[in-house]
Amino acid sequence: MIYAEHFRAEEFRDWADEVSPRLVTMLDILRHRIGSPIVISPNPHSLGRESGMHDESAHNVDRWAEVLAADFFIPHVSTRAAAESVLHEMEGIGFTGIGLYSDTMYYGKPLPMFHGDVRPDRDMGDPAEWGRVNGRQVSIMLALQKLEN
Numbered sequence: 001m002i003y004a005e006h007f008r009a010e011e012f013r014d015w016a017d018e019v020s021p022r023l024v025t026m027l028d029i030l031r032h033r034i035g036s037p038i039v040i041s042p043n044p045h046s047l048g049r050e051s052g053m054h055d056e057s058a059h060n061v062d063r064w065a066e067v068l069a070a071d072f073f074i075p076h077v078s079t080r081a082a083a084e085s086v087l088h089e090m091e092g093i094g095f096t097g098i099g100l101y102s103d104t105m106y107y108g109k110p111l112p113m114f115h116g117d118v119r120p121d122r123d124m125g126d127p128a129e130w131g132r133v134n135g136r137q138v139s140i141m142l143a144l145q146k147l148e149n
Contacts, residue, residue: 006031011040012067015048019067022118026093027070030116033089039073039106041113046071058097058117069097069117073106080147083112087140090116094124101132102146112147 004024009016012024031038040046048067051060058069077083083100090098099115106113122128131143 004028006038012047012070013040015061015067018048018061019070020118023068023070023116026095026118027072027116029093030086030089033093034074034077034086036074036076039075041071041073041104043071058119064120068119069115071099071101071113071115073104073111073113075106075111078111078148080144080149083114083147084144086114087144090114091125091127095127096120096122096124097128098140099130099132100140100143102143103132103134112143 006028007024012019027038045059047059047070048061049057049059050062051057052062055063058064059067061067074086077086087098087100095116095118097115097117097119101113101115104111104113119128129140131138131140133143133146
């Protein structure tokens with residue numbers, strides 16, 4: 001059972017019992033700090049995946065025995081400055097993996113998607129960071145630059 005102020009277990013779909021309590025807590029803190037809803041991406045791979053022991057993705061429950069990552073939207077965050085503020089909060093909270101995808105859609109409209117994880121092989125304050133632009137993995141800074149001011 002998930003305990004969180006801003007999330008219900010149903011939001012984590014079939015993965016609710018496998019989601020890391022640390023991840024849920026950090027998402028809950030992020031939601032509180034930004035003062036805006038966080039919506040888990042409806043993509044079936046946005047939470048857990050069963051990808052075998054060799055896939056090091058934080059989404060991979062086979063490797064980590066729990067879901068350590070979530071891909072999500074923040075419906076009112078569309079500009080570069082707003083996304084940068086969210087990324088700053090994520091790092092301050094202690095996410096150990098942070099991604100920004102500038103090529104995603106939310107209900108038919110372009111909206112950046114965020115990735116947050118609690119991977120055990122990185123330290124808080126020194127997260128793995130990346131971005132995605134037009135389906136290509138790039139630096140998080142390049143993904144930020146692709147957003148409108």
